[in-house]
Amino acid sequence: MNSLPAAVLMVWLTNNIGVTLLNKAAFATVDFKYPFMLTSVHMSCNSMGTQCYQAWKRREQLKLPSTASEEQEALVAGWTGKKKQFTPEQKKAILAYSVIFSLNIAIGNLSLRHVSVNFNQVMRSLVPAITLGVGILQGKAFSMYRRYSVGVVVLGVLFACYGDMTYSAVGFMVTVFCVLLAAAKVTVSGEMLTGKLKMHPIDLLGRMAPLALLQCSLISLLSGEVSSIASRWTTDLSPFVNPQPFIIVLMSGFASFTLNISSLYANKLTSPLTLCIAANVKQVIMIATSTILFETPINFLNGLGILIVLTGSFWYSYMSLMEKHQDKK
Numbered sequence: 569m570n571s572l573p574a575a576v577l578m579v580w581l582t583n584n585i586g587v588t589l590l591n592k593a594a595f596a597t598v599d600f601k602y603p604f605m606l607t608s609v610h611m612s613c614n615s616m617g618t619q620c621y622q623a624w625k626r627r628e629q630l631k632l633p634s635t636a637s638e639e640q641e642a643l644v645a646g647w648t649g650k651k652k653q654f655t656p657e658q659k660k661a662i663l664a665y666s667v668i669f670s671l672n673i674a675i676g677n678l679s680l681r682h683v684s685v686n687f688n689q690v691m692r693s694l695v696p697a698i699t700l701g702v703g704i705l706q707g708k709a710f711s712m713y714r715r716y717s718v719g720v721v722v723l724g725v726l727f728a729c730y731g732d733m734t735y736s737a738v739g740f741m742v743t744v745f746c747v748l749l750a751a752a753k754v755t756v757s758g759e760m761l762t763g764k765l766k767m768h769p770i771d772l773l774g775r776m777a778p779l780a781l782l783q784c785s786l787i788s789l790l791s792g793e794v795s796s797i798a799s800r801w802t803t804d805l806s807p808f809v810n811p812q813p814f815i816i817v818l819m820s821g822f823a824s825f826t827l828n829i830s831s832l833y834a835n836k837l838t839s840p841l842t843l844c845i846a847a848n849v850k851q852v853i854m855i856a857t858s859t860i861l862f863e864t865p866i867n868f869l870n871g872l873g874i875l876i877v878l879t880g881s882f883w884y885s886y887m888s889l890m891e892k893h894q895d896k897k
Contacts, residue, residue: 573834580833581849583830584850584854586823586827587823588689588858589685589854591677592680594606594816594817594820595680600805600816601681602788602797603674603677603678603681604677604784604787606677606817607674607784610821611777611781612781612821614773614824614828615778615781617828617829618773619774621829622774661765666783669753669779669780672749675749676688676750678742679746682736683739683740683743685855686859686864686866690725690873691725691744691746693725693851694725696884700715714887717880717887719880720876721880721881721884723876724877724878724880725877726873727876728873728874760772773828855874
């Protein structure tokens with residue numbers, strides 16, 4: 569692996585960990601208990617960031633000399649702002665997906681408000697199991713190896729969630745909803761990117777972020793978050809009174825956009841297996857870091873469950889990649 573893919577992978581890994589820890593810090597450290605407003609900030613940063621990214625891409629392409637090599641052209645290749653035209657039915661599908669997109673992020677943030685990072689990450693490991701279950705109901709075939717690996721993950725989740733791991737009944741239900749939304753997002757986004765629409769990831773993000781911003785801002789207003797923030801503005805939320813909440817929330821929003829961009833480049837410049845390994849490394853680092861930072865209690869059974877989840881997740885990802893590689897031959 570040369571220096572560029574390694575650097576991009578490191579940025580992706582750092583952002584992946586940073587977004588979750590910054591979101592948890594907003595809820596647990598500075599008492600910014602507003603998941604829908606936090607998601608609105610994320611979507612604002614993604615909307616503005618997407619526009620800046622497109623402008624930068626167009627500028628890079630204009631600067632590219634006519635004698636540029638294929639490698640140089642590849643480095644600046646990407647979506648530069650020419651949007652596809654869709655039928656009314658397809659526009660309705662995009663709007664419906666935007667609801668899943670925004671709720672997935674917002675409910676994920678709401679989950680982090682009520683449960684520990686460890687519990688959130690362990691439960692998110694069930695996404696492949698749900699996706700596989702939906703696929704079986706749709707008549708898709710899956711190898712026994714993938715089914716066994718999902719069984720290992722489910723067993724690990726049961727161990728990890730038993731006993732002292734920090735979560736409440738409300739937090740458990742919210743996190744289950746979060747996992748269901750994450751599975752739905754994986755399924756639908758795959759259709760958006762590779763199905764009939766075949767949207768470019770930047771085009772998809774550029775369309776989703778403004779819609780999600782509008783939806784989450786409305787929910788934030790109706791749920792009373794906006795009025796609560798207004799009542800606390802002059803005491804502890806104004807950056808002129810206490811800059812810490814403002815800085816953490818803004819950093820979280822910026823990191824959410826750079827995560828999306830670095831994810832695109834990581835997919836382009838590295839192999840799926842590399843990303844698979846990096847994702848498991850991320851889970852290990854995130855669980856270890858959050859345990860130290862937020863003092864999350866873990867007993868022996870919880871620790872064993874987390875280890876089983878990580879092993880099962882890696883096994884599932886590895887077998888999925890190997891099967892896709894065999895199908896291409």
